Amino acid sequence: MQVRRGADRAEIYSLAFSSTAEWLVVSSDKGTIHVFGLKVNSGVPQIDKPYTSSDVNVTLPTTGSSLSFIRGVLPKYFSSEWSVAQFRLPEGSQYIVAFGHQKNTIVILGMDGSFYRCQFDPVTRGEMTQLEFYNILKPEETF
Template sequence: MLFVRRGADRAEIYSLAFSSTAQWLAVSSDKGTVHVYSLKINPGSPGIERSQSISEPNHAVTTPASSLSFFKGVLPKYFSSEWSVAQFRLIEGSQYIVAFGHQKNTVVILGLDGSFYRCQFDPVIGGEMTQLEYHNFLKPEAAF
């Protein structure tokens, strides 16, 4: 079983999306963030196990886990949780829906406030996603 973690406090999850290869999971929450987690499917058993590397040759990435993960089985599951590979910060309080884009390593984010974001994450370095595009369909841009 995989436990994912996006922070220390509870969050309400608004949207979950799996990439077409089932290698990535994107999650949006009421904290105004979108997180991308690395998943590794083990074909020999049903379920998901903790990812250690990307299946592309010569590209190793370790997904961050709690530094106290050696207490796994002794302390609560918090300490052995899987942390996100990449994050994108949005306006807290609005609801967002996430999906994976057609381009590799891209995430599309749609807000109920009319916002549209297209972001890209680096599967090797991780960290903050890069915003590639933004539009707001409810607030037309001012005419010049």
């Protein structure tokens, strides 16, 4: 699987899968958080059989990139899965990401003491909405 957040290389600081394996969230050295949609293909589960890692196969959605029809002709760049949602943060700090308890929410913790809670809309896509901001090192900076 290949996912993209931009044209230039980025160092990944953190990544997390949602509990349903429907989403992947990634933070990078570019000061951005990206959410990617995943499609989970699993065989028919057997009753009384616990899932193992070999029971689930994560693949790109068939409705991913609008250029996926030319997958075999152009470089992988054009057939990559692009992010569903993005959130921009100040560059210069590392961020750890996780999925929140509420549906389609992301929790972001910065090494600079920052805490963000954001929500993404998988239908409209684009920029996430910031719901909360705190900085435990600078309590006067709150949202």
